[in-house]
Amino acid sequence: MSTNLTEINDKVKASSDWTMLLRNEIGKVIVGQRYLIDRLLTGILANGHVLLEGVPGLAKTLAVKTMASAMEAKFNRIQFTPDLLPADIIGTLVYNQQKGEFLTQKGPIFANIILADEINRAPAKVQSALLEAMQERQVTIGGSTYPLPEPFLVLATQNPIDQEGTYQLPEAQVDRFMLKLKIGYPDKKEERIILDLMAKTQVKEEINTVVTPEKVMAARETVDLIYLDDKIKDYIVDIVFATREPAKYGLPELENMVQFGASPRATIALTLAAKAHAFLAGRGYVVPQDIKDLALDVLRHRIIVTYEAEAEGISSEDIVGKVLNKVAVP
Numbered sequence: 001m002s003t004n005l006t007e008i009n010d011k012v013k014a015s016s017d018w019t020m021l022l023r024n025e026i027g028k029v030i031v032g033q034r035y036l037i038d039r040l041l042t043g044i045l046a047n048g049h050v051l052l053e054g055v056p057g058l059a060k061t062l063a064v065k066t067m068a069s070a071m072e073a074k075f076n077r078i079q080f081t082p083d084l085l086p087a088d089i090i091g092t093l094v095y096n097q098q099k100g101e102f103l104t105q106k107g108p109i110f111a112n113i114i115l116a117d118e119i120n121r122a123p124a125k126v127q128s129a130l131l132e133a134m135q136e137r138q139v140t141i142g143g144s145t146y147p148l149p150e151p152f153l154v155l156a157t158q159n160p161i162d163q164e165g166t167y168q169l170p171e172a173q174v175d176r177f178m179l180k181l182k183i184g185y186p187d188k189k190e191e192r193i194i195l196d197l198m199a200k201t202q203v204k205e206e207i208n209t210v211v212t213p214e215k216v217m218a219a220r221e222t223v224d225l226i227y228l229d230d231k232i233k234d235y236i237v238d239i240v241f242a243t244r245e246p247a248k249y250g251l252p253e254l255e256n257m258v259q260f261g262a263s264p265r266a267t268i269a270l271t272l273a274a275k276a277h278a279f280l281a282g283r284g285y286v287v288p289q290d291i292k293d294l295a296l297d298v299l300r301h302r303i304i305v306t307y308e309a310e311a312e313g314i315s316s317e318d319i320v321g322k323v324l325n326k327v328a329v330p
Helices: 001-014 017-027 034-045 062-068 125-136 188-198 213-225 232-242 264-280 289-297 307-311 315-327
Strands: 049-053 075-079 091-096 099-105 113-117 138-141 143-145 153-158 179-183 258-260
Touching: 001 049, 001 188, 001 213, 017 034, 017 213, 034 062, 034 179, 034 264, 049 062, 062 075, 062 113, 062 153, 091 138, 091 179, 091 315, 099 143, 113 188, 113 315, 125 138, 125 153, 153 258, 179 264, 213 264, 232 264, 232 315, 264 289, 289 315
Parallel strands: 049 153, 049 179, 075 113, 113 153
Antiparallel strands: 091 099, 138 143
């Protein structure tokens, strides 16, 4: 196994050179936010969509646009509004009078990176248009199915649900996001740097292209090779099962706090994200700390708490924290 690990480590080093270049390019525009940048890279490497939540003005949209600019990939931004229609996203059939037939007009979803800006400002029927695209990487227009380009990634931003003019995202769609990130305010030192960098009437920063879609796909192949010990696999499954059956894992106080635990999709997402996290750290193997670092981002939006939990002020994040503290680390 040591020989295999050596080979995997060498492959990781050979195929991860672009990650630091991409970080540096994003760093030209985005001050701090290391957590945000690392998780965006994790989503790209693990082939998982990312949902960013935070109050306006925290550079969520700017971070995604900057990252897309540094990648030689097709990028489209969709501004979600209450009057948006499904056809505005996936496309529609247009009648051609000269030919006497319907022609397919593809929508902005046909790109490598989709920025779904303020995704929770559109109603459920529009959100449902994204379900097939996000899970199956294809869309259906007028009875015909069209594959989406690879790589395909939805990076969505949303303001907190209690803001004016927003909708609750359907659980089926939220579950399709591999990671949900909660973006906080920068610290005082970082905000001072932001002032110097951005407090201008014209802010122009040249972003260089440092990675191609082919490199990203090659890196994903290496991510799939990263070694995952059986004990780590059991650890992941135990964490997910503890959100469904907390009493069996020594957490009887959570029995009436969880309405629905994490789905099997969470198990898959946590595994892939942990491999991508190890890749970014330059390792060819996953360690328990990779799981701990990513568990909250993978699980916070997949656990639905009961009314009793809400009444007591217990959130899904609190439940994940208790589970991580209780489940034995291998």
